[in-house]
Amino acid sequence: MKIPGEYQVAFMMAVSAMFTLAGYELIRSAATVLFKTAYGAENLPLVMAAMPVVVFAGVALYGWILSQLGPRRTLLVTSLGSGLIIIACYLTLLTGSKLITPVLFLVKELYIVLLIEQYWSYINSSLSADTAKKVNGPVTGIAGLGGAIGGSMVAFSAESLGTETMILLAAVSVIPAALVSNLTYSIHGQPVMPEPDPKQVQHHMGWNLFRTNPTLACLLAIVISTQVIAAVLEFKFQLLLSSDFVGRPDEETAFQGRFWGTLNTSVLLLQFVVSPLLLSFLAIRWVHMILPLIHMTAIATALISPSLVTVGVAFFLFKAFDYSIFRAAKELLYIPLNFDERYRAKEVIDVFGYRSGKGVSSVAIVLLQKIGIVMNNYYLAIGFVMACIWLALIFPLTARQDDASA
Numbered sequence: 001m002k003i004p005g006e007y008q009v010a011f012m013m014a015v016s017a018m019f020t021l022a023g024y025e026l027i028r029s030a031a032t033v034l035f036k037t038a039y040g041a042e043n044l045p046l047v048m049a050a051m052p053v054v055v056f057a058g059v060a061l062y063g064w065i066l067s068q069l070g071p072r073r074t075l076l077v078t079s080l081g082s083g084l085i086i087i088a089c090y091l092t093l094l095t096g097s098k099l100i101t102p103v104l105f106l107v108k109e110l111y112i113v114l115l116i117e118q119y120w121s122y123i124n125s126s127l128s129a130d131t132a133k134k135v136n137g138p139v140t141g142i143a144g145l146g147g148a149i150g151g152s153m154v155a156f157s158a159e160s161l162g163t164e165t166m167i168l169l170a171a172v173s174v175i176p177a178a179l180v181s182n183l184t185y186s187i188h189g190q191p192v193m194p195e196p197d198p199k200q201v202q203h204h205m206g207w208n209l210f211r212t213n214p215t216l217a218c219l220l221a222i223v224i225s226t227q228v229i230a231a232v233l234e235f236k237f238q239l240l241l242s243s244d245f246v247g248r249p250d251e252e253t254a255f256q257g258r259f260w261g262t263l264n265t266s267v268l269l270l271q272f273v274v275s276p277l278l279l280s281f282l283a284i285r286w287v288h289m290i291l292p293l294i295h296m297t298a299i300a301t302a303l304i305s306p307s308l309v310t311v312g313v314a315f316f317l318f319k320a321f322d323y324s325i326f327r328a329a330k331e332l333l334y335i336p337l338n339f340d341e342r343y344r345a346k347e348v349i350d351v352f353g354y355r356s357g358k359g360v361s362s363v364a365i366v367l368l369q370k371i372g373i374v375m376n377n378y379y380l381a382i383g384f385v386m387a388c389i390w391l392a393l394i395f396p397l398t399a400r401q402d403d404a405s406a
Contacts, residue, residue, distance in 0.1 A: 005126070005188055006126045006127050006128070006131055007131070007135065008184075008187070008188065009122065009123060009126040009127075009184060009188050010123050010126070010127060010131075010135050010139050011139075011142070012180055012181070012183070012184040012187075013119040013120075013122055013123050013139070013181060013184055014119075014138075014139040014140075014142035014143050015142065015180050016119055016177045016178075016180045016181040016184070017116055017119050017139075017142070017143035017146065017177070018142055018143050018144075018145050018146035019146055019173050019174075019176045019177035019180070020112065020115050020116065020119075020143075020146065020173065020174065020177045021112075021116075021143055021144065021146035021147040021150065021264075022146035022147065022149050022150035022153075022173050023146075023150065023169070023170040023171070023172070023173030023174060023177075024108065024112045024146075024147070024150065024170065025146070025147050025149075025150025025151045025153075025154060025257070025260055025261070025264070026150050026153060026154055026166040026167070026169050026170040026173070027086065027104075027108045027166065027167055027170035028108060028256075028260065029151075029154050029158070029166070029253050029256035029257050029260060030154070030158070030163045030164070030166035030167055030170075030253060031101070031104045031105045031107075031108045031167070032044075032105065032238065032256065033163055033249050033252050033253045033256065034093070034101045034104065034105075034163060034164075034249075035047060035101040035102060035104070035105045036238070036242055036249075037101075037249045038098040038101045039098070039101070039102070040242075041238050041239050041241075041242035042239070044235055044238060044362075045231075045235060045361075045362040045363075045365040045366045046362070046366050047102045047105050047106065047362075048109075048231065048358050048359055048361075048362035049359055049362040049363045049366050050102075050106060050359070051106060051109060051110075051355045051356065051358055051359035051362065052352075052355070052356040052359035052360065053359075054106050054109075054110055054355075055109075055110055055351060055352050055355040055356055055359070056352060056356070058110045058114060058351065059114075059347050059348060059351050059352045062074065062078065062114060062347055062351075063344055063347070065077060065078070066343060066344070070190060071118070071121065071122065071185070071190050071191065071343060072182065072185035072186075072190045074118070075115070075118045075119075075122075075178075075181055075182070075185070076178055076181075076182050078111075078114055078115060078118070079115055079174055079177060079178035079181065080174065080175075080178055082107075082111035082114070082115065082174055083171045083172075083174035083175065083178075084171075085107055085111070086104075086107060086108075086111070086167060086170055086171040086174070087168070087171045089103060089104040089107060089167060090164065090167040090168045090171065093164050093167065094164065104167065108170075109355055109358075110351075110355065113350060113351045113354050113355060114347070114351050115177070116143075116350075117346055117347055117350040117351055118181075118347075119181065120331055120334075120346070120350075121334075121342050121343045121346055121347075122181075122184070122185070122190075122191075123139065123331070124331060124334040124335050124337075124342050124346075125191045125339070125342055125343075126188070127335060128335070129332065129335050129336070132331065132332055132335055133276070133279040133280055133332065134276060134280070135276075136275065136276075136279065136327075136328035136329075136331055136332065137270075137271050137272060137273075137274070137275030137276040137279065137324070137328045138271065138272055138276065139328075140267075140271040140275065140323065140324055140327050140328055141267075141268050141271030141272040141275075141324075144264050144267050144268055144271050144323060144324070145264075145268065147260065147261075147263075147264035147267070147323070148261055148264035148265045148267075148268065150173075150260075150261075150264075151257050151258070151259075151260040151261025151262070151263070151264050151265075152257070152261045153166075153169070153257070154166055154253060154254065154256070154257025154260070154261070155254050155255075155257035155258040155261050156254075156257075158250055158253040158254045158257055159250045159251065159253075159254050162250065163249060163250055163253045166253070191339055191342075191343075207348065209340060209341055209344065209345045210345065210348075213337075213341060213345075214396060214399075215333060215337075215397065216341065216345050216349065218393050218396050218397040219330070219333065219349050219353075219397065220348065220349045220353045221389075221393055222390055222393050222394075222397060223349055223350065223353035223354055223357065224353050224356065224357035224360070225357070225386045225387075225389050225390045225393070226322065226326070226357065226386075226390060227353070227354050227355070227356075227357025227358045227361075228357050228358070228360065228361040228382065228383070228386045229295060229299070229318060229383040229386050229387060229390075230318060230319070230322070230357075230358060231357070231358040231361040231362060231365075232361060232379050232380060232382050232383040233299075233311065233314055233315040233318055233380075233383060234315060235362075235365065235379070236311050236315075236379065236380065237308075237311050237312060237315045240308045240311060240312075241255070241256070241308075244308075259312075259316075263316055263319055263320055263323075264323070266320055267320050267323045267324050270320060270321070270323075270324035270325060271323075271324045271328070274324070274325065275324055275325050275328040275329075278290075278325060278329075279328060279329060279332070283398075284329060284332060284333075284398055285394060285395075285398035287325065287329045288326075288329055288394045288397065288398060289391065289394050290325075291321050291325060291326055291390075292387045292388070292390040292391040292394070293391065294317060294321065295314070295317065295318055295321075295383075295387045295390075296384060296387045296388065296391070298313060298314040298317050298318070299314050299380055299383045299384045299387060300384060301313075301314070302314045302380050303380045303381060303384065306380070311380075314380075314383075333397070334346055361382070364382075365379065
């Protein structure tokens with residue numbers, strides 16, 4: 001029996017994402033620990049504050065390359081380019097330089113979203129809405145296998161091989177990801193890019209699209225809100241961890257590998273079972289509403305009784321749902337959109353929006369620390385407020401889907 005082309009695209013791009021996410025788990029824990037060892041956990045907000053500028057430049061460069069080369073060659077260039085940059089960071093680490101650690105931290109934050117969103121842009125260009133409801137969960141599940149494998153590799157090998165070696169392995173993982181994604185485009189072709197209108201200024205990044213499509217504006221606002229929540233929870237979680245692993249960076253790297261490996265393994269159940277069921281039997285609005293309600297409850301619990309356990313659980317739940325149900329439900333909203341909205345506006349939302357949300361919250365935390373307000377439990381209240389804003393934005397976000405189904 002021949003497998004339909006849209007299923008083939010989804011599966012092959014999921015395999016590419018699997019390799020990419022395996023590498024990301026290797027570099028995530030390593031880069032974070034290396035930075036904290038060099039400059040201290042209290043300076044994480046400072047390096048994250050640079051993220052909006054770095055990501056803006058990255059998305060602008062991506063948009064220009066897309067206009068010049070098209071989606072297939074753009075994905076190949078950004079994939080292999082990311083690998084080369086990571087290798088350069090690894091070689092610099094071997095010289096003993098601490099200055100490369102913030103660069104490495106920023107690189108790992110940028111490259112993962114830039115590549116993953118390109119995989120999804122192609123998937124969304126190939127699937128019908130009905131097919132996407134069935135396969136988006138399993139697609140994220142296959143990709144999530146890479147995260148589970150990468151986290152396990154860190155947990156079992158960081159102490160024996162060293163934290164720096166994880167960086168080299170992350171660079172190597174980009175190669176099979178690039179080969180599979182390029183093969184997918186070779187077999188199934190690429191979406192036709194619209195001809196530029198000579199009477200209009202060409203917007204490589206797609207900012208002009210947000211003025212005409214309210215769905216895009218709501219998505220951007222929600223993504224920024226979610227990433228403020230992620231930043232607040234992660235900063236608090238990392239501070240609590242640092243106090244438990246003083247002077248033991250390789251052990252902390254291994255612990256973080258176990259944390260992320262466990263999280264990614266747990267996410268598989270959500271991706272393969274829960275996401276397809278929810279998307280098949282619940283209206284898209286209800287699926288989106290469930291998530292901020294869960295996070296409001298978890299953050300409120302951490303506020304009332306702050307500890308490594310309550311903050312860790314809130315952070316764990318946020319990441320678990322972000323990687324599974326939220327991802328699958330969010331991608332459905334891109335399917336009816338046109339090429340520029342899927343390939344340009346999506347990168348603004350899911351690359352710039354994701355990372356600038358963390359960056360903006362980091363700037364706020366840095367400023368508060370400068371005036372003497374330390375990173376205490378009250379910062380969790382920011383996450384609670386942003387979850388409330390997220391919930392309120394669900395209604396305008398899903399209005400078009402409600403109208404279509406009426």
